Amino acid sequence: MSERKIRVLIAKPGLDGHDRGAKIVARALRDAGMEVIYTGLHQTPEQIVETAIQEDVDFIGLSCLSGAHMTLFPRVMGLLRENGVEDIIVTGGGIIPEEDIPKLREAGISAIFGPGTPLEDIIEYHRKAK
Amino acid sequence: MELAQRILKGDRRAVARLISMAENFDPQAQDAMRLLHPHSGRAHIVGVTGPPGAGKSTLIDRLAKSYRLLNKKVGIIAVDPSSPFTGGAILGDRIRMSDLNTDSGVFIRSMGTRGHLGGLSRAVCDAMLILDAFGMDIIIIETVGAGQSEVEIASLAHTTILVEMPGLGDDIQTIKAGIMEIGDIFVVNKADRQGVERTEMELKAMLDLDSEEKAWTPPIMRTIANSGEGITALRDAIDAHRAHLVACGDWNLVNHDRIRAGFMALLRNRLTAFITENPGNKPIFDAMTARIVRREIDPYTAADELMAKLTSIKH
């Protein structure tokens, strides 16, 4: 009777007003049988982390197009640590320059999905990582 | 520390984890649920249902804020349909509740219906009990008013609010038979739009059809959820309904019905599993199914025979 469902929070931190990409990923993950919590635009890192805790998600997908990922993504990681959350896998998407990736990985972001990433790869990543 | 103790001490992560375990039918949830049970039974459970896009989430966001002004703690369980084909879901009700995220007096949980019969009520029941024991004063459950499962969820609430909006067409098509009866409070949201009076009149006409005199006359209220108009009055109506239930003694009756509904949901799950999954019974069930498939027996006779077999076996 017991069945685990993969739960993913798709969040858009920061001020940019475009969530097309985030929505496409959200739908793809849903179609792959996952439960996707979608919270809309303009989320603060505090809101994202609190939502992730209440929803007990396995993954947080952060999408950022505004260029503020270098401050926002590590801030989310920091807040997760402050709250003692170590078991949520955080990924990033949006427009992220190649040279920023090593730093984001160092900050604890597990994977970065650039604009061209096939949806199948993103789905596979979520299936495999859990 | 034990999950239940952590919850009673106010640990939000423990709350979230136990709700997941209950949702996943994890047998290990049972111990914690047993320990939490004596600490539950204080919360006022409020169901909010209505057609897609009527403004339920926006309304709940405003209501929660209104209760927060009175320093009441608010739990919210927002249910969205899962895809019957993939089992996946997009749970988007939190979009309307952003500012509640970081209020420590509020706990919001999104749930997919996950398509299992009676399973949803069980999961919602468990989540309610957990939030209740966690100390939430009001627990609001949002469901899309579309079918049987919603009526079932409504039976888990003390107070059920039906949210409508001024119609695009002529009739309130969305209010189906069986749904009207469960409403304790009717809300015409989006009262900033054309056609409010008409929707109100239709609601009133449908309520009047129910000629039987009742101790509680369901009020019909107007709200504009995104500007907050009418929210305080709605909160007062919810509190008045609770006071009414307590005053006339129905509070205990409703509690009895609620608990019975939850208990039945649990039993249904257990019994189904006992017949279809229990190692002793599964072979009997499978064999019987195969006989029906071969047209050797009809399902009714098979059910009778199966029940007779199961009730005579000593486990």
Ligand SMILES: Nc1nc2c(ncn2[C@@H]2O[C@H](COP(=O)(O)OP(=O)(O)OP(=O)(O)O)[C@@H](O)[C@H]2O)c(=O)[nH]1
């Ligand atoms: N004009 C107007 N729009 C409103 C009002 N209340 C909510 N809305 C808008 O209606 C849309 C749907 O609101 P939600 O709160 O998401 O509705 P819902 O019933 O929870 O929707 P589902 O969960 O998808 O069934 C949003 O764009 C709201 O901003 C209102 O009183 N007036």
Ligand SMILES: [Mg+2]
């Ligand atoms: Mg909603």
